[in-house]
Amino acid sequence: MAFDAGKFLKTPDLESFDNLKKEELVLLAKQLKLVFKVSMRKQIIKNLVIxxxxxxxxxxxEALELKVENVDAFKLKQLELEHELRLKELEMKERLEMETRKRKRR
Structure with missing residues (x-):
């Protein structure tokens, strides 16, 4: 049976979450609208989702206990910076679109 992220979010289960495969974590992360790359390691995606x-x-x-702590500090910092960069890119894109709309109205 295919994993249904929406159904999981309606009836979350800590034990079943801990047993999710990377592909299922990716589906869940997408459902939660997280900014991430599919190429990231499973542990990093799992930490973001948690x-x-x-x-x-x-x-x-109590779910925080499931976070994988063996991801080294460098990887975590890299992930944090990638996430911040993506948010800045989205903000800039939104501002540009707003400015374009204002110019068209004039």
């Missing part, structure tokens, strides 16, 4: 699910109160804070 943080988002806990922040959104979909899973309780």
């Amino acid at each position: 943080e988002k699910l806990v922040d959104a109160e979909i899973l309780g804070e």
Whole structure:
């Protein structure tokens, strides 16, 4: 049976989350609209998804225990910088689109 990210989010289960494959984590990350690359290691995607699910109160804070801590600090910093860069790119694109719309109105 194919993994259904929407169904999982309606009835989250910590044990089944811990057993998700990378492909399933990718589907879940996309459903949560996370900015990431599919080429990232499973552990990094899993950590991103856990943080988002806990922040959104979909899973309780006990889920933080599932975070993979063996990802070295360099990888985490790289991920953080990539994420910040993507957000800045999206902000700039949005501003450019707004300016273009304003010019067209004039």
